Amino acid sequence: MKVAIIGAGVAGAAAVKTILEENHQGLINHVDVFEDRKQLGVGSPYEPDSNQLLMNSYVGDLGFEWQDADHYLRWLQDHYPEYARRDIFSPRPIFGEYIQDYFSPYFEDEIIHVVHQRIHQLKIKSPKSYYLYDAQGKQYGPYDSVLMTVGHPPYADYYNLLGQEGYIHHPYPVEQLLSDLDYQKGIGIIGSGLTGIDIMRYLQDHYPITIDHPVTFYILDQPFSTPKFERYAEDLVFNLNADWIDKQLAQSDGQTIPLEAIFHQFEEDMEANGVDWKSLVERYSQGSIGEGLMAIHQQNRRLSILQLYGRKLTAFLPALNMALSSQDRIRFFKDFMGLFEHFRSQTPAESIAFILQGLKDGRIRIVSGMKAVEVNAQGFTVVTQKGLRYQSGYLINATGFDQNLETAAQHDPLINQMYQEGIIQANPLGGILVDWPHTQVLSQRFGRLEHLYLTGHWIFSTQFGNNNTKLTYKQAEACVKHLLESSRDI
Ligand SMILES: Cc1cc2nc3c(=O)[nH]c(=O)nc-3n(C[C@H](O)[C@H](O)[C@H](O)COP(=O)(O)OP(=O)(O)OC[C@H]3O[C@@H](n4cnc5c(N)ncnc54)[C@H](O)[C@@H]3O)c2cc1C
Known part of the structure; x- marks a missing residue:
C-alpha cells in the first residue's frame, strides 16, 4: 500500500512512528510525508521562537513514552538542565527540539519519503485512490490512504482586520512578527488567553514597556481561566x-x-x-x-x-x-x-501573577467589553460596549482558531478545495465532520471516505479536548492501526 501523510507536526510524526512499529506484515511499502517546514515532528506550536513562549503542561506531564514519565525530564537534564524540573513550564521551542530528537530516527527509514511541499488539492479518482497536488500543480499518487495531520484551523478574524496595516493576524513566530514594532504607537492584544499572555511576556522582554507606554489587552468579558x-x-x-x-x-x-x-x-x-x-x-x-x-x-x-x-x-x-x-x-x-x-x-498561576504585577505597575491595561474596531490613519480605535474608545497603533490577534469551516476554509487552499468540491463538510458544532473512533472524513457527496483520515483541532467537536500533545498523538496512532487492521481483512 502507498500512503500519504499531509503535515509533519506531532500527529504526522506519530503516524510515521506507528506505521514503522505496526506494519509487521509489510502491508505499507511506501509513505510520502508532505511538510514544508525543515523541522519534522514539530509543527507550528513548537517551532523555533522566543523562549518566553511556555508550554502550558508541566515538564513532568510531557513526553511520548507513556511507560516512562520522565523521558522529557531526562532529555532536559542532558540538554537544558536549567529547565529539568517536573513541576515547571518549559519553553515551547525547547519542547520542539525534544520532539525533533525523539521522532528523527523514524523519518530515516527507507519506506518514509519526505517531500518539502505544501499540498493544495486532494482528488478522489475511485474509492481508496487519492491523488494530491502541490502549489505548482504537481501530481502525487495514487495513494491507498491519506492521513491529513494538518494541525489547526486558521486564526479567527472576528473584527475583519485581515490585511490592515498594523494588524498582526497570526502572531507566531513572535521573534519574526513582533520584533520590529514601534511600541510608542501603542500595542494592543485582542484576547487574554494563553496566547495573549505568551505575547505579553515576549513584548515585555523585548521592549521597554512602562506606565507611559503600556500594552493593552482588549477582551470581551473577564481576563482569566482558572x-x-x-x-x-x-x-x-x-x-x-x-x-x-x-x-x-x-x-x-x-x-x-x-x-x-x-x-x-x-x-x-x-x-x-x-x-x-x-x-x-x-x-x-x-x-x-x-x-x-x-x-x-x-x-x-x-x-x-x-x-x-x-x-x-x-x-x-x-x-x-x-x-x-x-x-x-x-x-x-x-x-x-x-x-x-x-x-x-488552566492558566499557570505564574502567568496570572505576571499579569497582575503588570497591572499594578501600570505596564499592562485591561479593557473589557470590546465591541468593534475602527481603522484610521493612526491605526485602530477599539470601541467598547459602553461606547468608550481606545487608540492603538498595533493590534495583535490572540483570539484563537476559526471553527467555522465556511470562513476558515478561505485561508487554507487544501481545505478550501476539499470544501468547495464537497469532499469535506462542516460539523454543525464546529470544524469538519469525521466518523468516530477512526476519524475518517464524512462527505455528503462521497459518503464515508475510507482510509482518508483527519486529525487535530479541525475535529475538536468529535475528538473533544484534543488540544494537547497526547490526544493528538493517540489519534494519529489510532488512524494508522485502523488502516492496517482494516486492510488485513481484505
Ligand atoms: C500556539 C499553540 C500552543 C500550544 N501549546 C500547547 C501546550 O503547551 N501543550 C499541549 O499539550 N498542546 C499545546 N498546543 C496544542 C497543539 O495543537 C498540539 O499539542 C499538537 O502540537 C498539534 O499537533 P498537530 O500535528 O495536530 O498540528 P501541528 O503541530 O500544527 O502540525 C501540523 C503540520 O501540518 C503542516 N501542514 C498543514 N497543512 C499542510 C498542507 N496543506 N500541506 C503540507 N503540510 C501541511 C503544517 O506545516 C504543520 O507543520 C498548542 C497549540 C498552539 C497552536
Whole structure:
C-alpha cells in the first residue's frame, strides 16, 4: 500500500512512528510525508521562537513514552538542565527540539519519503485512490490512504482586520512578527488567553514597556481561566474512566450515555474527594482580576483537586463526547462548554501573577467589553460596549482558531478545495465532520471516505479536548492501526 501523510507536526510524526512499529506484515511499502517546514515532528506550536513562549503542561506531564514519565525530564537534564524540573513550564521551542530528537530516527527509514511541499488539492479518482497536488500543480499518487495531520484551523478574524496595516493576524513566530514594532504607537492584544499572555511576556522582554507606554489587552468579558498551582493531588477519586464508560454503554442500549449520568458520577467523585464543586464555581467562574488575586492568595487546595480531575478527564473526553446522544452533545456544547473549559483550560498561576504585577505597575491595561474596531490613519480605535474608545497603533490577534469551516476554509487552499468540491463538510458544532473512533472524513457527496483520515483541532467537536500533545498523538496512532487492521481483512 502507498500512503500519504499531509503535515509533519506531532500527529504526522506519530503516524510515521506507528506505521514503522505496526506494519509487521509489510502491508505499507511506501509513505510520502508532505511538510514544508525543515523541522519534522514539530509543527507550528513548537517551532523555533522566543523562549518566553511556555508550554502550558508541566515538564513532568510531557513526553511520548507513556511507560516512562520522565523521558522529557531526562532529555532536559542532558540538554537544558536549567529547565529539568517536573513541576515547571518549559519553553515551547525547547519542547520542539525534544520532539525533533525523539521522532528523527523514524523519518530515516527507507519506506518514509519526505517531500518539502505544501499540498493544495486532494482528488478522489475511485474509492481508496487519492491523488494530491502541490502549489505548482504537481501530481502525487495514487495513494491507498491519506492521513491529513494538518494541525489547526486558521486564526479567527472576528473584527475583519485581515490585511490592515498594523494588524498582526497570526502572531507566531513572535521573534519574526513582533520584533520590529514601534511600541510608542501603542500595542494592543485582542484576547487574554494563553496566547495573549505568551505575547505579553515576549513584548515585555523585548521592549521597554512602562506606565507611559503600556500594552493593552482588549477582551470581551473577564481576563482569566482558572489558575493552576500544583501538579499533584494525592489519592484523587476518579471514576469517569474507560471502564466506567464501557460499563455504562453495556447497561444502556449500547449506544449512548445520558449527560446526566456523567454529571452524576462527577458529583459523586467530587463528594468523595471532599470538594464542594458548586462553591468553587461560585467563587472562581468569572475569571475576573479579583478572582485571580484571590486564587493566588489562597492557593485553594480544593480548586487544585477539581483542576486535576479536569486534567485527568481530558484523556476520556473524546469517548464521553461521542457516547452522548446528539441532543445531549448539542446541549453540552451550547450550555456547559464555556464553564467546563474555564476550569479545564488552566492558566499557570505564574502567568496570572505576571499579569497582575503588570497591572499594578501600570505596564499592562485591561479593557473589557470590546465591541468593534475602527481603522484610521493612526491605526485602530477599539470601541467598547459602553461606547468608550481606545487608540492603538498595533493590534495583535490572540483570539484563537476559526471553527467555522465556511470562513476558515478561505485561508487554507487544501481545505478550501476539499470544501468547495464537497469532499469535506462542516460539523454543525464546529470544524469538519469525521466518523468516530477512526476519524475518517464524512462527505455528503462521497459518503464515508475510507482510509482518508483527519486529525487535530479541525475535529475538536468529535475528538473533544484534543488540544494537547497526547490526544493528538493517540489519534494519529489510532488512524494508522485502523488502516492496517482494516486492510488485513481484505
Ligand atoms: C500556539 C499553540 C500552543 C500550544 N501549546 C500547547 C501546550 O503547551 N501543550 C499541549 O499539550 N498542546 C499545546 N498546543 C496544542 C497543539 O495543537 C498540539 O499539542 C499538537 O502540537 C498539534 O499537533 P498537530 O500535528 O495536530 O498540528 P501541528 O503541530 O500544527 O502540525 C501540523 C503540520 O501540518 C503542516 N501542514 C498543514 N497543512 C499542510 C498542507 N496543506 N500541506 C503540507 N503540510 C501541511 C503544517 O506545516 C504543520 O507543520 C498548542 C497549540 C498552539 C497552536
